Amino acid sequence: MNDAPALRAGAGSAGEEPGAPEPRVREGAVTERAACVLAPNPSPMTLDGTNTWILAEPGATTAVVVDPGPEHEGHLRRVIDAVERSGRRVALTLLTHGHPDHADGAARFAELTRSPVRALDPRLRLGDEGLAAGDVITTGGLDMRVVPTPGHTSDSLSFQLVADAAVLTGDTVLGRGTTMVAHPDGRLGDYLDSLRRLRSLTVDDGVHTVLPGHGPVLRDAQSALDYYLVHRASRLAQIETALENGYRTPAEIVAHVYADVNRAVWPAAELSVRAQLDYVQERGLM
Numbered sequence: 001m002n003d004a005p006a007l008r009a010g011a012g013s014a015g016e017e018p019g020a021p022e023p024r025v026r027e028g029a030v031t032e033r034a035a036c037v038l039a040p041n042p043s044p045m046t047l048d049g050t051n052t053w054i055l056a057e058p059g060a061t062t063a064v065v066v067d068p069g070p071e072h073e074g075h076l077r078r079v080i081d082a083v084e085r086s087g088r089r090v091a092l093t094l095l096t097h098g099h100p101d102h103a104d105g106a107a108r109f110a111e112l113t114r115s116p117v118r119a120l121d122p123r124l125r126l127g128d129e130g131l132a133a134g135d136v137i138t139t140g141g142l143d144m145r146v147v148p149t150p151g152h153t154s155d156s157l158s159f160q161l162v163a164d165a166a167v168l169t170g171d172t173v174l175g176r177g178t179t180m181v182a183h184p185d186g187r188l189g190d191y192l193d194s195l196r197r198l199r200s201l202t203v204d205d206g207v208h209t210v211l212p213g214h215g216p217v218l219r220d221a222q223s224a225l226d227y228y229l230v231h232r233a234s235r236l237a238q239i240e241t242a243l244e245n246g247y248r249t250p251a252e253i254v255a256h257v258y259a260d261v262n263r264a265v266w267p268a269a270e271l272s273v274r275a276q277l278d279y280v281q282e283r284g285l286m
């Protein structure tokens with residue numbers, strides 16, 4: 001068993017390193033084609049709040065919005081205002097996944113903008129078109145590639161913003177700390193594959209910027225993904241050690257392994273632990 005703490009890199013899970021500075025997301029233009037509007041729903045799980053992304057090709061008259069966020073009328077209208085101020089209209093809304101902090105506002109947003117909503121989960125779609133792995137969506141000259149990234153949830157997608165060498169990761173990779181695997185819908189084996197898939201974009205396609213669903217933009221995507229992979233391996237090792245030491249229930253394991261983490265995130269940590277226990281059992285690691 002590896003010495004888990006030695007594997008840890010600089011950043012920590014939300015609340016893991018109370019002394020560490022916590023950079024906030026910056027609103028407005030972040031890359032040439034992406035701008036952020038922060039939703040007013042901060043919490044230990046959503047960090048500063050949900051990042052709603054506005055994507056548009058320079059000179060185009062249409063924009064794409066990714067994750068309208070919670071059903072908060074003021075936030076939805078701020079997003080529309082930001083699009084209109086740039087002389088554009090919203091032509092399409094995309095969802096990274098169905099969690100309410102990303103998707104609850106989608107129906108109202110579609111109503112306000114009279115634009116369709118596309119998502120992997122058919123229940124979240126409004127309009128005729130869905131989304132599938134590998135799809136390339138072109139709107140107003142802007143190309144986005146659909147990258148399947150299940151694991152946080154089974155319906156999680158990332159969107160590669162090809163021209164900016166950026167990827168929108170929803171909750172698969174966050175701008176600060178690490179994310180959770182929402183057992184039983186989210187599965188750790190899928191999640192690790194998704195992290196490796198995103199990392200391969202940094203190698204094969206030169207993707208360098210992560211536009212996350214929460215927290216600040218990451219300008220070194222490859223280091224962030226390496227850290228996530230190391231962090232997962234380290235947590236898994238800690239859980240295996242806890243099992244060897246006789247901790248049995250997910251709640252016992254959380255109290256032991258996540259002792260250094262803000263208790264507000266323990267319920268989510270317990271879902272991650274359940275996902276990791278499934279993974280350990282399925283692989284016959286214990």
Ligand SMILES: [Zn+2]
Pocket residue numbers: 046050099101102171213214
């Ligand atoms: Zn979220």
